[in-house]
Each structure stands twice: as C-alpha cells, then as structure tokens.
Amino acid sequence: MDSGLMNVAADTNIMKVSKRKLVGTVQVSGAKNSALRLLAASLLTDEPVELYNFPNGLLDVQVHLEMLMLLGKAVLPADRYVKITEDNYRISTFLDWPGRSIRNTLLILGALTTRHGEGRVPLPGGCKLGERKYDLHVMLLERMGAEVWEEGNFLCARAKSGRLQANDIHLPIRSTGATENSIIAGSLARGTTTVWNPHVRPEILDLIRMLNKMGARITVHGQKCIVIHGVERLGGVRHSVIADNMEALTWAIGSVITDGDIEIQNFPFEDLMVPMTFLKESGMKVFRGRDSLIVKGGAPYPVEISTGSYPGINSDMQPLFAVYGAQSSGESKIVDLRFPGRYGYAGELAKMGMDCFIDNDLLIIRGGKPLTGTRVKALDLRAGIALFMAGLTAEGETLIEDAWQIERGYEYLEKKLENLG
C-alpha cells in the first residue's frame, strides 16, 4: 500500500511524500510537550514514576529518556508506557550528554538544583525559532537563591544555601518553559513561591496535576498567578499524558486540504477551542463524536491569525495554518507574536509554488496556486510537518531533507498513514 511517505535514505534522512487523500481513522498520541515536562519532573523523586499514554516513539522523548539514564535513572518502556525508577543509584547532577540537546535541559537543571542543590546540563537545544533566550530561567533560579553560570557548552546552577529558597517570580512574558521551571524548582524549595503572569496552558496543568499527585502543593489562580508551597519530598506516581493537541490539529488540517475524511480519536476538544473556531470559520467541516472528531474535506477559506499565549493559537500551529491558507482562494495573513518572524518554512513552501511574502512581522499568502513537489528542507519540527502536509497536496514528489525533525514530535507517522488510505 502506498502510504504517501517513504524514507528513501535513512542515512541522509530524506522523506519522500506524494499526493494522496487522507481517509480513515487515526489515534492521537500522548503530547510531546507534556511528556517531556513530566520526564523532567521524574527527577524530583526517588520513587517510581509510571507514565501511561506515553509517546515512546518520539525522537525527543528518546533523547530525554537516555538523558535520565545517564543521570542514573532506570527506564523501562513498554507499549505507550514507561516506568522510571532510581534503583538505589546516586543520581548524578552532571548531565554529560554528548548528543543533540533539547530545550528541556533547562527544566532538568531546575529539577536537579531543587532536589540536589546543584546541576550542570548542556545548553538548551530545540527548534531554532529566531532568538530563543533562556534569561528567564536564569532569573528564576537566581531569585530562588542559586548562582547560575555558563561553562563552555554547559549551564550550571548551585543553591547558595544548599537548598533553593522560595520567592516571588514575576514573569515579564507568559513563557511556557519559565512557568514550568518555576513550578518544578518551587515544588521542593523552602517556603512558598508565587509565579506571577504565568502561562497557563494544558501541558502546564498536566504537569501540576502530576506533581500534586506526587505530594506537591500547587494551586492555579487563573492567569494571575500560580502558588507553590514547597514540600520536603515528593513520592512516586502513576499518570496519563494528555493527548497531543498539535498532532490532533495536524490531522484535522490534513483532512481538509487533501479532500479527505478522517476520524481523529482521542481529540483534545477543550485544548483546541480557539484554533478550531478559526478553522471552522474558514471552511473546516467537523462532526463531533464522544471522544473523536470527524473532519471532512472541502474548500478551505483564507485565514487571518495571530499567535500568542493559551487559549490563543500556539506559535507551533502557524506553519500548518499557512499550508491551510495556501489551499484557499484568497489572501491569508499570519503574525506570530510569540516568536516574531518564525517564517523560515515559508521560503521552503515557496519552492513548492506557494505564493507568499513577508511584510515586517506579517506573513502574507496568496492562496489557491497549485503546489508542485520538489526538494525542500525541514528547518524545524513544525516546519517539517507543514512541508509534509503540503507534499500530500502537491503534484509530483516532495523530498524533505532533515526529516528527523518531524520524528521529534510525530510518532509512528508511517504506520498512522497506512491506516489513512
């Protein structure tokens, strides 16, 4: 069966995509951006952490699990499940990881420093989205009594009094990672930490739910603040990872633009209210089941969106909105307020025939032009999946270089596609 996707050369990591409709049923996996945070939180306890609905197939998750093992944790993966234990090892506070780094090393540093008083981790990696600073992570650890410094390719922290001290953390922007790191660091700090202007989004609520099950005392006060009463120790936990809203949105958009018909199971309705409102207003036809969404193909209309904090449209979603807009007759406009100028992918889509230009911070797409397959490059994860979706609508073959980027955030893509055609 032609899955529409073939990894033609594993060594050069090129993915070949051809035109096809997506028809059938697909199950949304556990969320990358939740699973990674929960893995960092597993460092806060010496007791077992068991995660269900766990996306073992994701490249970033595999990197993270290996990092945990390097630190002294034992990892037992099974089907959509992982168990992390400490087995009497002394956990190392120096993550001497020689491979590709991930953004989550910042949270690993927060977890090591709050539990062991110190940590040393590779500088953060992750998608290159223009300037991606980590000054807020440094600021919050310093506010909690740590000294933080860089040493070559490593970021190091040490609690000056041996244990982090709770404090007020005022975030100037609703940073996802800085909110998560404050929660992680605050959970074992001495006293009460208040995070003002936090980013409250589904992945963060999932992290808080798990930590509270472990014995943490964290309360969310709307978008105003999150209060964390530090505790002496945290225990083991069994927890289920939330569904990946990015993956769910990908299949919904894929169904429309390939004129397909997909039932998306495990659809996180609550987490996608705003993006789905925009898409429904732009021609997406949906039918809601109990925990699934059926999306039928049809004519997409142009979109006008800006990205921002939850419940708004996540910056990660905008490359998919661009592909949606490219299929519609008319002009679509995108502005990314989270990562201004995150439009590198548009240049790659232009190679396939997408008619677009950038005007200051605005991306304008003149939709309705047919796309043609050619050789393009996945500049980051979401750029990669956007090219992949565009490839499903293009005449001829699309060859995506650096396709490993897609595997960072989409597991079992080939297998899922087999069920969709």
Ligand SMILES: CC(=O)N[C@H]1[C@@H](OP(=O)(O)OP(=O)(O)OC[C@H]2O[C@@H](n3ccc(=O)[nH]c3=O)[C@H](O)[C@@H]2O)O[C@H](CO)[C@@H](O)[C@@H]1O
């Ligand atoms: C693993 C994970 O969950 N990654 C997500 C997380 O990234 P991440 O947590 O890195 O993103 P942030 O929410 O922190 O970034 C928001 C904005 O704050 C700025 N900033 C951030 C930290 C800092 O120390 N200093 C600073 O200036 C960033 O440059 C950006 O402009 O949220 C982003 C959206 O918000 C998503 O695109 C990423 O997929």
Ligand SMILES: C=C(OP(=O)(O)O)C(=O)O
């Ligand atoms: C930007 C992303 O991830 P990371 O923060 O891990 O680079 C993403 O998931 O799109």
